[in-house]
Amino acid sequence: MMMAETDTQIGIKLNPAQEKSRRNRNIAIGLILAALIVLFYAVTIVKLGPSVLNRPL
Amino acid sequence: MTYVKDQSFKQDSLEISIAEPKDYFALLKPRVMYLVVLTALAGIMTAPGHVHGLIGFVSLLAIAVGAGASGALNMWYDADIDAIMTRTRTRPVPSGRITGDQALAFGLILSFASVFTLGLVANWLAASLLAFTIFFYAVIYTMWLKRWTPQNIVIGGAAGAFPPIVGCAAASGSITWDSVILFTIIFLWTPPHFWALAILKSQDYEEAGVPMMPNAKGLDRTRLEILIYSLLLAPVGVLPWLFGFASPVYGVLSIVSGLGFVALAWRVFQRRTGKPADSAAKGLFAYSILYLFLLFGVLVIETAGALILNRLG
Incomplete structure (x- = not known):
């Protein structure tokens, strides 16, 4: 219990503006990464052709 | 292992970003x-x-x-x-x-x-x-x-x-040569576009120590060069039609808008002092953006139209 209290005091405490901007940046990065995953998947299918999905396993 | 109790940094001294997307x-x-x-x-x-x-x-x-x-x-x-x-x-x-x-x-x-x-x-x-x-x-x-x-x-x-x-x-x-022609249009468009703005912001560039044409060579020389580049740009803007990769509609628009560009450059060349000079430079700057969007916009729309008609037909 004592250790846990000490841990919370160590480190940097972000103020509300810093937390808000970090959350917004994280959301933007997440959305961009998700869009890139979809885009690269679609490009792969286009470049290799749809038959790439139709192969014996 | 040493447990550091006394943190030697201050939180305020750290640069924590507040940049938004x-x-x-x-x-x-x-x-x-x-x-x-x-x-x-x-x-x-x-x-x-x-x-x-x-x-x-x-x-x-x-x-x-x-x-x-x-x-x-x-x-x-x-x-x-x-x-x-x-x-x-x-x-x-x-x-x-x-x-x-x-x-x-x-x-x-x-x-x-x-x-x-x-x-x-x-x-x-x-x-x-x-x-x-x-x-x-x-x-x-x-x-x-x-x-x-x-x-x-x-x-x-x-x-x-x-x-x-x-x-x-x-x-x-x-x-292709077609793309080189498009390159040349933008290349010749850039000096009159930027120098029209630089005439208005000449003092800024001078204070920053950036040798733009108006503060390095003078406003008269800048006005002359704007006119020369505009005279070169107007006919080059018509080349996509003459080389056959744009329609007569583009041809007519490029001729009319090119003449407009030269007319505004001539106005910048003639009006050299006070508010009329500033308004001439502002007019050319705004028109130059419209001119480039018009030429390339028409080119894109008519090429897309031809592609769609080709697919349908």
């Missing part, structure tokens, strides 16, 4: 990106052969991001002079919302990502051209020409003129 977007110079998207799209659309829509779209995205990356590198390097000039002092780096290191990292990561994406999705000729464009803008123009010679935006303007060639290479794997 829109600040990073501003680093990409979005207004320049819109122009790059349109001109690169014209290069893709007028390229010979057929390119899959998705490949064309991702290529366009990579070219736009590459252009944005060079804008971020420009803002990283030019933060000192951007802080002096009224037009640029609210940019993310001089205003303190983004640090120089963050802008540099952002620009480098996007540069590599856009070039490799274009190489993998389209071809490595287009990727090499995009890499050269970024290098030309960030290093040749920003780091060398801009602070050295009043011809900075004449030579550096080549960087802004490359997107149609990169787009054409991405779509066809080759560089």
Whole structure:
């Protein structure tokens, strides 16, 4: 219990503006990464052709 | 293991970013990106052969991001002079919302990502051209020409003129004369466009120590050169029709709008003092943007129209 209290005091405490901007940046990065995953998947299918999905396993 | 009780740093001394996503977007110079998207799209659309829509779209995205990356590198390097000039002092780096290191990292990561994406999705000729464009803008123009010679935006303007060639290479794997004509239009358009603005912001450039034509060679010389470049631009703007990759509608529009460009350049040449001189320069600056959007917009729309009719017929 004592250790846990000490841990919370160590480190940097972000103020509300810093937390808000970090959350917004994280959301933007997440959305961009998700869009890139979809885009690269679609490009792969286009470049290799749809038959790439139709192969014996 | 030592447990450090006394933290020697103060939280206030740490730089914790409060940059929003829109600040990073501003680093990409979005207004320049819109122009790059349109001109690169014209290069893709007028390229010979057929390119899959998705490949064309991702290529366009990579070219736009590459252009944005060079804008971020420009803002990283030019933060000192951007802080002096009224037009640029609210940019993310001089205003303190983004640090120089963050802008540099952002620009480098996007540069590599856009070039490799274009190489993998389209071809490595287009990727090499995009890499050269970024290098030309960030290093040749920003780091060398801009602070050295009043011809900075004449030579550096080549960087802004490359997107149609990169787009054409991405779509066809080759560089065509058509794309070189589109390059030449943007190349000749850049000096009168920028110098019209520089006439209005001459004092800013002087204070920042940037040798733009108006403060380095004088306003009279600038007005003469604006007129000369406008006289060269107007006929070159008609070439897409004369070379057969644009319709007579484009031909008529390019002739009329080219004459308008020359008329406004002539007005800048004649009106040399006071408010009439400022309003002439403002008029040419605004019209120059409209002119380029009109030419490339018509080219894209009529090429897209022909493509759709071809598919239907």
